Amino acid sequence: MAKDKLKLNEEKFAYAVVQNSNLAANEADDLKASKAVLKRYLTAYYMAQEFNTMEDRQFDTGMDFSLLASGIDAITLR
Numbered sequence: 001m002a003k004d005k006l007k008l009n010e011e012k013f014a015y016a017v018v019q020n021s022n023l024a025a026n027e028a029d030d031l032k033a034s035k036a037v038l039k040r041y042l043t044a045y046y047m048a049q050e051f052n053t054m055e056d057r058q059f060d061t062g063m064d065f066s067l068l069a070s071g072i073d074a075i076t077l078r
Contacts, residue, residue, distance in 0.1 A: 006055055010048040017044035050075050 018041045027033035054071055 007052055008048040010045045010052070013048040014041045014045035017041070047075055 018037055021037075021040055023033065023036040023040055027036060051072065054075075
């Protein structure tokens, strides 16, 4: 079991998610393609932020790592 804190770089993570998706290729309209890519980027960015917050809390309170792992599925963005 890992005891070292893991921290995602939100910007790099979001960029990697966008780079590995083909959203823009699926849209004929540039505006729609841009919106789809921006939405994917922001979703990934805030998901990484939420992960980092959960990771910080896990180390601050000394909780079991399995709690963090199970909580990742519960991440929701508004």
